[in-house]
Amino acid sequence: MTGLITRRRALALLGASMFAHPLRAAEEERPVRFGLTAVVVRENLQFFERWRHYLEQRIGRPVRFVQRRSYREIMGLLQTGEIDFAWICGYPYVQKREPEFLELMAVPVFMGEPLYSSYIIVHRDNPATSLSDLKGKVFAYSDPDSNSGYLVPRFLLASTGALPDNFYRLTFFTYNHAETVEAIANRVADGGAVDSYVWEFMAKTRPAVTERTKIILRSQKFGFPPLVTRSAADQELKRRMQAAILGMKEDIDGRSLLAELALDSFSPATPVLFDGIRAVAQRMSEGGKP
Amino acid sequence: MIFSHPRTWSLSVKLPLTITAVVVGVAITVGMAIVVQERDRIRENLEEKALVIARGxxxxxxxxxxxxxxxxxxxxxxxxxxPTDPSDNSTSILGGMVLDTEGRVLAHLNPEANPVGMPLLGANPEQRKWLREVLEVNAPHIHISRNEKGGYVESIVPVQSEGSVVGVVVLHLSTQEIFTRTLAAAGIIFAIAIALAIIGSMLGAYISRRMIRPLNALASGMDTVGRGDFTRIIPVKPRDKDEIGQLVESFNRMTGELAGKKQLEQQLAMNEKLAALGRIAAGVAHEVNNPLGGMLNCLDILKKKPGDETLIERYLPLLERGLNRIQAIVQGLLVELRTDQADSFGDGGCVEDVKELIAAEIGDRPIQLLWSNQIDSSTCVSCGHLQQVAHNLLRNAVQAVGDKGTVAFRTQVSGGKLLIEVEDNGAGIPEEVLAHLFDPFFTTKSSGTGLGLWITYRLVSRMNGEIEVESEPGKGSLFRVKVPSKSVVLPALSGAA
Incomplete structure (x- = not known):
């Protein structure tokens, strides 16, 4: 009985939509796919569920968050068009693409400015006070395409005149800033580089972990990991999504979600914001010599 | 009870104790077997767990x-x-590590002490030997070891793919779990054993009560029977048709029969008493009637001829003799009454008085009297009775020897008894006479009343003594009287009656 009714209703719906706005309606039902990377702490699934609902209401389309282990996989999905939006790191953003297929949509405002830095952390009991003290030790990177978790610590080390590839006894990737902190806290790695936003966020939500670590070095500030959109995406969709993201600070639900992310707001951004990262990437591609 | 020997314990204690002991014994034996089996199972589980984790x-x-x-x-x-359960902090995992083929740490559960990329250093040769053995393992391996911190299960699984080994996983699981879980299982099993023991002892108490109640009733019933009391036997109710039930039924049957027999005996005794009384009455009537007939004839004749002096002279002695005879009979019967009166007590010397009387009886006949009185003067005797008994027996002996012979009188005190023997070498007593020797009015003498030996017998009985006779026709007779010295010593023999 139930199956019959469902099928009949489905047919009726199908018929109605076909006669009204056939193509448009089918497009409206297709979920909008939004890629997430390790630039945010992704463990709180309930938060992302609420954010998804918020965005669905604002843009009038189903939204799906897509997660992958590495930044590179999310970049690949953007390139092939499997996802239209993503929250990526500044380093992949500044990498050369020919032709360019990404547009900046928004940049988070963190502690009053759209900037963050890289923290070099060690275990609380570790006597090291500088990067040089970590020679011959184990170092944890987050992702080979991460600015704060790979590019910047290598740059900082290169600035001291050391060769990053021989300096440590071992290095490994955690593919997650939060797990880099855990690796240091559990002493699997002696030192590690972590996104300052993630570390501060964890200091509030999981202080037991961050308390077992200490920051021995803070890098200069760089443009905060941006939210980007695929250039080829539907213009109307891009407009609606950007409006929803930028408008979050304007209503209670949005502000509550921002508070959970420990962010002030999302604001419009210009590519100039990432010139600092671009410069570092340029230096490192030239050998990293100071 | 606790300190007494088990053999003296009551069945109502022994039976429940035995049943409890058996139940506890069985429960503990089975329990131990289960515990041992359970421990093996838990150990196998632990080994499997160690292997599964290491393989994973x-x-x-x-x-x-x-x-x-x-x-x-x-x-x-x-x-x-x-741990699967976060609250379970039993820390059954003592250690875990992944090593490369050179023995360097790739991962370790204690990363602080065992840094990644560094050789897993064994400080002592034993540890280096262990590491060499671990690195040589080429197939999943498991065994139980022991160190100073306790026992552990060690599982070693090589990390390999298509034959190329890149490292090894080593895992140590504490065997404490085997102990704690076995202990828990043992706790449950022994709780069951105790519960069974309690049930068993209660059952034992119930069964023994059921079994012992009829036995106790039987014992008290037998006690009553032993005292000769057949009137107060309460039949024991048989509860079951088992051996005890059969025993109870047999006992009930036996006591019933005993009671009937006793009643019959009492009836018989009463009948005999009445018959004896009748015999005495008939004897008295007969013995008194005989002289009475003669005397009445004499009186008849005297009444018919009142003036005949010769008749008076002739019949008066006859009347006198008849009356004397009747008097002798009545006096003999009165002995019974006299014995009820207080008897005089004296020392053994009173028996000597009888010697005078017998000597007078013998007169100048050539009869030899052998006299041996051993009763010393310190022994108190019942004079009247003893004198009469001795006199009666001696007179019979003197009459038995007739004109010529020997009569012996011997007394002595031995073993708390006073013994009197009277012996003669007269005609002896025929066997058919012996059977009626002590019957009243039985006599073989023409002038006898037949009461002498009967009275003697009665007197000896009074003194709680006994009398026996040995006789051989033609050779003589021996009368032996035994009287407890108690009866001669205590003056209250009949005074209390």
């Missing part, structure tokens, strides 16, 4: 080792060895 780590380790993903390797090791 080894399964994901190959890729991670090739990609130098030390963090991923550590996370796998940690998550697979994490």
């Amino acid at each position: 780590v080894a399964g994901v380790a190959y890729e991670a080792v090739l990609r130098s993903d030390y963090w991923g390797l550590y996370k796998s090791l940690q998550s697979m060895t994490a």
